[in-house]
Amino acid sequence: MNDQPTKHDIYTRLSHAGRAGTHVHGFVNPPVHRGSTVLVENVAMRADAGNHRLEQYMIYGVCGGPTHYALENVVAEIEGGTRCQIVSSGLAAVTTPLLAYLKTGDHCLMPDSVYGPARGFANGMMKGFGIETTFYDPCIDGAGLAALMQPNTKVLYLESPGSHTFEVQDVPALATVAHAHGAKVLMDNTWGIYHFQPFQHGVDVSIQALTKYVVGHSDVLLGSIVTNSDEDWEIVRTASLALGQYASPDDCWLALRGARTMAVRMERQFASSIEVARWLAGRPEVKQVLHPALPGAPGHEVWARDFTGGCSLFGVVFQPGFSNEAIGAMINSLELFGIGASWGGFESLALPSNISINRTAGTGDFGGPVVRYHVGLEAPGDLIADLEQSLGVLRSNSLEKTQLD
Numbered sequence: 530m531n532d533q534p535t536k537h538d539i540y541t542r543l544s545h546a547g548r549a550g551t552h553v554h555g556f557v558n559p560p561v562h563r564g565s566t567v568l569v570e571n572v573a574m575r576a577d578a579g580n581h582r583l584e585q586y587m588i589y590g591v592c593g594g595p596t597h598y599a600l601e602n603v604v605a606e607i608e609g610g611t612r613c614q615i616v617s618s619g620l621a622a623v624t625t626p627l628l629a630y631l632k633t634g635d636h637c638l639m640p641d642s643v644y645g646p647a648r649g650f651a652n653g654m655m656k657g658f659g660i661e662t663t664f665y666d667p668c669i670d671g672a673g674l675a676a677l678m679q680p681n682t683k684v685l686y687l688e689s690p691g692s693h694t695f696e697v698q699d700v701p702a703l704a705t706v707a708h709a710h711g712a713k714v715l716m717d718n719t720w721g722i723y724h725f726q727p728f729q730h731g732v733d734v735s736i737q738a739l740t741k742y743v744v745g746h747s748d749v750l751l752g753s754i755v756t757n758s759d760e761d762w763e764i765v766r767t768a769s770l771a772l773g774q775y776a777s778p779d780d781c782w783l784a785l786r787g788a789r790t791m792a793v794r795m796e797r798q799f800a801s802s803i804e805v806a807r808w809l810a811g812r813p814e815v816k817q818v819l820h821p822a823l824p825g826a827p828g829h830e831v832w833a834r835d836f837t838g839g840c841s842l843f844g845v846v847f848q849p850g851f852s853n854e855a856i857g858a859m860i861n862s863l864e865l866f867g868i869g870a871s872w873g874g875f876e877s878l879a880l881p882s883n884i885s886i887n888r889t890a891g892t893g894d895f896g897g898p899v900v901r902y903h904v905g906l907e908a909p910g911d912l913i914a915d916l917e918q919s920l921g922v923l924r925s926n927s928l929e930k931t932q933l934d
């Protein structure tokens with residue numbers, strides 16, 4: 530079990546992880562190893578290959594190769610786990626462990642704020658397989674969670690902060706309750722990345738959409754599943770192989786390349802996001818900023834206790850008087866923010882969250898329309914100027930603009 534803080538700083542680790550054993554003729558980076566067939570020297574070796582399917586051992590393309598393993602080692606290292614499985618997308622990293630740990634008749638607990646397609650998977654395929662899901666208030670405390678546990682609850686799923694409304698979960702308290710009831714704790718750690726160490730807070734299986742900041746350039750979809758015990762590794766690895774989970778080595782290579790510079794990008798984007806969020810918080814059109822790292826924002830105390838930093842994705846609740854149409858016109862007017870899903874790339878994005886807030890545990894009312902912003906690598910002053918002109922568009926489209934003057 531890896532519960533020791535790693536010796537080196539994250540900058541050093543991102544520079545050195547995943548390189549050992551992959552040097553080829555002195556080149557710094559591992560090459561792209563493409564392949565389906567892997568040749569062995571004799572039949573006996575082939576017969577023995579099946580004994581190694583849970584290891585980083587080249588048997589057949591779908592089991593991974595050197596480029597996959599290099600990336601897997603980097604991700605396991607930065608999350609403080611022992612093993613990592615790379616899968617085809619962040620969504621596959623969500624669904625694969627859910628399928629691995631749940632079977633017909635089981636019960637799963639998911640936060641009401643969960644990433645939409647995870648909710649869709651629970652309400653669709655999982656339900657079809659006879660797995661029941663209860664959506665709970667993400668800000669629930671240990672006692673509240675204990676009241677929701679059933680004898681058949683096998684998975685407590687966490688996503689902290691929620692990727693549209695940024696509720697920060699009390700992971701250690703919730704994990705303690707789940708373990709006391711014999712449930713596994715699966716967490717989507719995409720927002721925290723290396724700023725939240727899942728295994729030091731009671732998580733058993735950590736999920737990441739590498740698509741976001743690890744890749745960092747909006748050009749690859751990839752997911753990772755990290756475990757910290759042999760038992761969990763075997764469950765996750767077996768399910769991934771059974772489902773034929775595979776990622777292109779070219780994509781793994783791009784993610785490895787992204788990982789080398791991730792901390793620098795993160796630091797810059799995080800700082801810019803705080804500057805932008807702080808500016809927005811001071812605007813009369815804004816009711817509340819949902820950035821856990823901003824003092825006074827919801828969840829800030831838990832974030833300060835459990836995280837060492839953050840990323841550049843946050844939400845803004847606008848005053849209740851603004852219509853969805855006015856919010857749409859404001860977003861449409863932005864010149865430097867693209868309108869699009871995903872996040873973690875070099876470019877800024879804006880998206881109305883209303884379309885993604887689909888709640889059943891009574892946690893969907895923020896008292897006004899919510900917009901999600903992703904701050905990229907542009908200069909924060911330019912972004913703020915763009916936001917300022919967009920707020921002018923919002924006001925000119927609002928029936929209630931006079932109340933704000």
Ligand SMILES: Cc1ncc(COP(=O)(O)O)c(C=O)c1O
Pocket residue numbers: 618619620621623644688692717719720737738739740750751752870871872
């Ligand atoms: C929190 C979270 N988890 C998982 C995913 C899925 O990642 P991918 O787009 O790589 O499938 C996303 C994508 O937006 C996400 O926001």
